[in-house]
Amino acid sequence: xAIMISIPAGTSANQASTQNLSQNLSNTITQTEASIxxxxxxxxxxxxxxxxxxxxxxGNFTPGQFGGGGNFNPGQFGGGANVPGEFGAGAFGGxxxxxxxxxxxxxISSIEGVAAIAPTLQVSEGQNVTVERFGRTFxxxxxxxxxxxxxLTSSLVDNYPILPTNITDGxxxxxxxxxxVLLSENNTGFFGAGVGDKxxxxxxxxxxxxxxxxxxxxxxxxxxxxxxxxQALTNNTGYITSLKVFASSSSVVTEVANAISxxxxxxxxxxxxxxxxxxxxMQTSYNTALQNAESTISQTQTTxxxxxxxxxxxxxxxxxxxxLYTVRERTKEIGTLKAIGFSNWTVMSQFMLEGVLLSLIAGxxxxxxxSVAAPTLSSLLLPSVNPFGGSVRLGANxxxxxxxxxxxxxxxxxxxxxxxxxxxxxALGSLYPAWRASRTRPAEAxxxx
Amino acid sequence: MSEAVLKTEKLSKSYTLGKxxxxxxxxxxxxxxxxxxxxxxxxxxxxxTTLLNVLGCLDKPTSGRVLIDEVDVAKxxxxxxxxxxxxxxxxxxxxxxxxxxxxxxxxVELPMECVGKSKSERRRRASKLLEMxxxxxxxxHRPQRxxxxxxxxxxxxxALANNPxxxxxxxxxxxxxxxxxxxxxxxxxxxxxxQGTTIIVVTHDGQVAAHTERMLxxxxxxxxxxxxxxxxxxxxLMCPYCGSRTQLGDAICPSCKKKL
Numbered sequence: 001x002a003i004m005i006s007i008p009a010g011t012s013a014n015q016a017s018t019q020n021l022s023q024n025l026s027n028t029i030t031q032t033e034a035s036i037x038x039x040x041x042x043x044x045x046x047x048x049x050x051x052x053x054x055x056x057x058x059g060n061f062t063p064g065q066f067g068g069g070g071n072f073n074p075g076q077f078g079g080g081a082n083v084p085g086e087f088g089a090g091a092f093g094g095x096x097x098x099x100x101x102x103x104x105x106x107x108i109s110s111i112e113g114v115a116a117i118a119p120t121l122q123v124s125e126g127q128n129v130t131v132e133r134f135g136r137t138f139x140x141x142x143x144x145x146x147x148x149x150x151x152l153t154s155s156l157v158d159n160y161p162i163l164p165t166n167i168t169d170g171x172x173x174x175x176x177x178x179x180x181v182l183l184s185e186n187n188t189g190f191f192g193a194g195v196g197d198k199x200x201x202x203x204x205x206x207x208x209x210x211x212x213x214x215x216x217x218x219x220x221x222x223x224x225x226x227x228x229x230x231q232a233l234t235n236n237t238g239y240i241t242s243l244k245v246f247a248s249s250s251s252v253v254t255e256v257a258n259a260i261s262x263x264x265x266x267x268x269x270x271x272x273x274x275x276x277x278x279x280x281x282m283q284t285s286y287n288t289a290l291q292n293a294e295s296t297i298s299q300t301q302t303t304x305x306x307x308x309x310x311x312x313x314x315x316x317x318x319x320x321x322x323x324l325y326t327v328r329e330r331t332k333e334i335g336t337l338k339a340i341g342f343s344n345w346t347v348m349s350q351f352m353l354e355g356v357l358l359s360l361i362a363g364x365x366x367x368x369x370x371s372v373a374a375p376t377l378s379s380l381l382l383p384s385v386n387p388f389g390g391s392v393r394l395g396a397n398x399x400x401x402x403x404x405x406x407x408x409x410x411x412x413x414x415x416x417x418x419x420x421x422x423x424x425x426x427a428l429g430s431l432y433p434a435w436r437a438s439r440t441r442p443a444e445a446x447x448x449x
Numbered sequence: 450m451s452e453a454v455l456k457t458e459k460l461s462k463s464y465t466l467g468k469x470x471x472x473x474x475x476x477x478x479x480x481x482x483x484x485x486x487x488x489x490x491x492x493x494x495x496x497x498t499t500l501l502n503v504l505g506c507l508d509k510p511t512s513g514r515v516l517i518d519e520v521d522v523a524k525x526x527x528x529x530x531x532x533x534x535x536x537x538x539x540x541x542x543x544x545x546x547x548x549x550x551x552x553x554x555x556x557v558e559l560p561m562e563c564v565g566k567s568k569s570e571r572r573r574r575a576s577k578l579l580e581m582x583x584x585x586x587x588x589x590h591r592p593q594r595x596x597x598x599x600x601x602x603x604x605x606x607x608a609l610a611n612n613p614x615x616x617x618x619x620x621x622x623x624x625x626x627x628x629x630x631x632x633x634x635x636x637x638x639x640x641x642x643x644q645g646t647t648i649i650v651v652t653h654d655g656q657v658a659a660h661t662e663r664m665l666x667x668x669x670x671x672x673x674x675x676x677x678x679x680x681x682x683x684x685x686l687m688c689p690y691c692g693s694r695t696q697l698g699d700a701i702c703p704s705c706k707k708k709l
Contacts, residue, residue: 001645011615020583164613178605239561296624311684332544332546333548335507335546336542336546336548337536337559338507338531338544339505339507339534339536339540340535340539340540340560340563340607340610341531341532341560341563341564341611342531342532342535342563343528343532343534343536343563344527344528346563441507441508442502442507442508442534443507444507445500446502446542446546
């Protein structure tokens with residue numbers, strides 16, 4: 001009985017967690033699509049070959065690579081007078097995507113087809129963690145949050161999608177805002193602050209004016225503020241980490257991107273088209289994951305169904321044998337009952353009732369056991385859901401896509417169902433023995449000792 | 450005095466035991482009148498129990514008729530037979546056959562449940578019957594807390610619950626010691642005398658048979674002879690073999706030395 005309850009409970013928990021996962025995946029897909037549409041004219045430029053706009057900080061930049069670059073002067077980067085010493089390997093060492101002097105790129109605005117340029121500065125703040133791998137020691141920044149400075153000029157803010165769109169509390173940043181910060185929902189937890197509160201960012205106080213929900217995987221821990229605030233805060237005036245260039249129309253995006261690339265060979269230029277491809281690749285992987293999840297659901301259901309069939313068959317057989325034994329054991333009693341005037345029907349219904357009652361008691365015990373042992377039992381009996389492959393146990397899988405872990409709960413509905421099943425199985429299992437009992441001829445039954 | 454409660458005509462019963470065909474009863478003609486106290490006697494395997502089972506509708510005859518209150522029960526289907534058993538017949542078994550998980554009163558109430566008597570009515574009658582068999586005060590006792598004699602008296606009270614036309618007793622004293630046996634026989638005799646209950650008792654105990662009006666000796670499924678019983682409850686105590694006087698407590702006849 002415990003098994004019979006655990007399996008449906010586990011199945012529905014499995015299903016719930018997979019559905020959670022599916023929901024998250026399809027949300028991500030939708031969000032990704034939205035950001036694709038939004039940024040059709042956008043071109044992201046950063047020093048490295050990575051995908052700065054998406055937060056895939058490459059971190060593989062070394063000044064030496066730029067040494068030969070025609071337009072790039074290493075002196076203006078890294079060890080330059082304007083760049084504080086801590087940038088390189090200091091406090092923000094691994095956290096900042098290679099920074100560049102903003103003034104160097106003023107020529108981009110003169111490229112034909114460029115409608116606007118939004119320089120941004122992104123700084124990660126967190127703790128350096130030393131990891132040892134392959135016999136070597138690496139220092140890696142595990143960010144607590146990412147600060148992104150956005151130029152808050154009305155011409156940019158009002159016309160281009162440079163600010164997060166999903167504001168869940170307070171208000172968005174506006175042109176001219178300074179000394180204020182837009183937190184992500186994740187940040188509110190880290191800072192323990194909400195709208196209207198003052199928080200400390202790198203030693204300076206900022207007021208929280210709003211909270212944004214993440215619109216994808218990239219900005220979950222990103223807090224936004226005015227570019228000039230970030231530059232001043234990090235002693236980085238005049239420096240940026242990337243440029244968002246907006247083409248005047250989507251038809252000239254490729255030409256503009258090529259022009260930027262040829263003008264500044266050190267820049268990694270990612271057009272909307274390329275971004276689209278990357279996003280689509282992500283979409284594909286999400287879709288695969290979704291399909292995996294779905295097939296796991298159906299696999300789980302099949303397994304659960306098979307196991308339930310086995311459990312039901314076993315239970316019925318147990319009831320059948322117990323009742324057959326009871327009938328045998330009590331042949332004389334049956335004979336007596338019939339001799340003193342009980343009808344076949346009464347005898348039969350008595351035995352049926354007994355079978356059902358026994359099963360119901362078993363049901364109560366089973367529910368009690370299941371309410372304690374269901375998670376263990378169902379994880380033993382059911383395949384776990386993990387759309388990304390590998391072996392992840394039920395419940396733990398949820399972490400894969402940050403979906404809330406589904407808990408295996410015995411709800412009243414399931415209990416009622418189990419009770420009904422117990423009664424039905426009791427009736428089913430005792431049907432034949434009861435029938436046999438009722439057909440026993442009293443004279444024969446009396447001879448039975 | 451010749452109102453027949455039970456009558457059999459050319460009653461035969463055979464069954465196969467393994468490969469052998471056993472003729473348990475062959476052509477038994479029998480009539481029991483209302484208020485009679487009849488003993489069926491005979492050696493083991495003579496068909497006593499089979500006859501009683503057929504009379505009590507626990508078994509069906511192979512041929513012949515069994516008339517209970519002028520209804521031929523041999524032809525009735527099971528769906529009707531249980532009503533005859535319930536309303537016309539009270540059964541007493543050698544092994545008492547009380548339900549162990551019910552107390553004395555509940556055991557007596559059991560047959561009344563079948564006929565749908567109200568709870569208070571069942572309770573009242575059960576108490577009355579238990580009082581009649583001398584067990585008042587023991588109503589709440591379960592069978593295992595009663596002596597063998599007491600258990601058999603509960604069984605008799607149960608058999609009488611639905612006021613049957615005939616009381617059939619199969620070796621009722623077979624599991625009882627001498628003292629309890631005598632008490633039980635007295636009880637049956639007084640039921641017959643005072644209540645006018647028709648009683649048919651299967652026994653091979655002469656002492657039990659001696660209390661009856663009529664004795665039927667069965668052998669090989671046939672009624673070998675019929676003898677007037679002594680009906681000791683009515684007449685003086687007499688030895689059924691030599692006619693000399695005996696005491697109720699005697700195990701053997703003082704004059705002919707035969708076992709009573």
